[in-house]
Amino acid sequence: MGIDTLATLWRPAAPGTLASSLWAMYLLRHWSHAAPREITLLWEAGLAGAMPDAVVAGVGMHSDEEAIRQCADSMLVGAFRGDFAVALERAAAFFRVIAAGRRTAASNEPETWVYASEFAGRNEEVAAALAHAAARWRAGSLA
Numbered sequence: 275m276g277i278d279t280l281a282t283l284w285r286p287a288a289p290g291t292l293a294s295s296l297w298a299m300y301l302l303r304h305w306s307h308a309a310p311r312e313i314t315l316l317w318e319a320g321l322a323g324a325m326p327d328a329v330v331a332g333v334g335m336h337s338d339e340e341a342i343r344q345c346a347d348s349m350l351v352g353a354f355r356g357d358f359a360v361a362l363e364r365a366a367a368f369f370r371v372i373a374a375g376r377r378t379a380a381s382n383e384p385e386t387w388v389y390a391s392e393f394a395g396r397n398e399e400v401a402a403a404l405a406h407a408a409a410r411w412r413a414g415s416l417a
Contacts, residue, residue, distance in 0.1 A: 289403035292416050298400050299350050299365050306346035310339035313372065317342060320375030327374075330367035359408040366404035373397035 287293035306313055317337045321328050333345045345368070352361035373394040380390030410416040 289399065290406040290410065292407070295362055295365075295404055295407040295416075296353070298369075298404060299353055299361070302365060302368065303346040303350045306343045310342050313342050314339050316372045316375035316379065318375070319378040320371040320373070323378060324367075324371045324374040327367035327370040331364050331371060333368075359411045362404045362408035362411065366401040366408065369397045369401035369404065373401065 287297065314337060317328075317333065321337070331345060332348070333341050345364075349361050349364050349368070352358075352364070376390040376394035376397065380394070383390075407416055
């Protein structure tokens with residue numbers, strides 16, 4: 275099943291649902307393989323402002339492209355073979371670091387502020403929805 279099929283099935287789902295959470299995790303994995311350099315730069319830019327989230331996400335001290343890909347892969351594998359709530363929380367933390375990276379990068383390049391701020395806001399919304407889904411999973415109410 276490709277990313278386009280998953281998009282058709284899961285993208286329209288309401289935030290904080292099982293389908294939207296799986297979509298966000300698959301999208302993160304796809305993005306980490308399609309644009310690892312972009313994510314690595316955003317990750318590095320966001321580290322200082324989101325170190326606790328960086329630790330939770332689990333990329334490690336060496337945030338190179340391979341570490342980013344491995345982290346995204348392990349989150350998705352963890353969603354199916356490990357503790358689903360932990361996988362959701364790791365993905366949420368990852369998106370928060372990326373959001374911090376977008377805001378930091380934008381502060382260094384003011385002409386990109388609106389664009390970066392919009393995408394940072396979206397990353398933060400996804401992070402909040404994933405964290406909410408993790409809490410709902412633990413409560414047995416995630417559908």
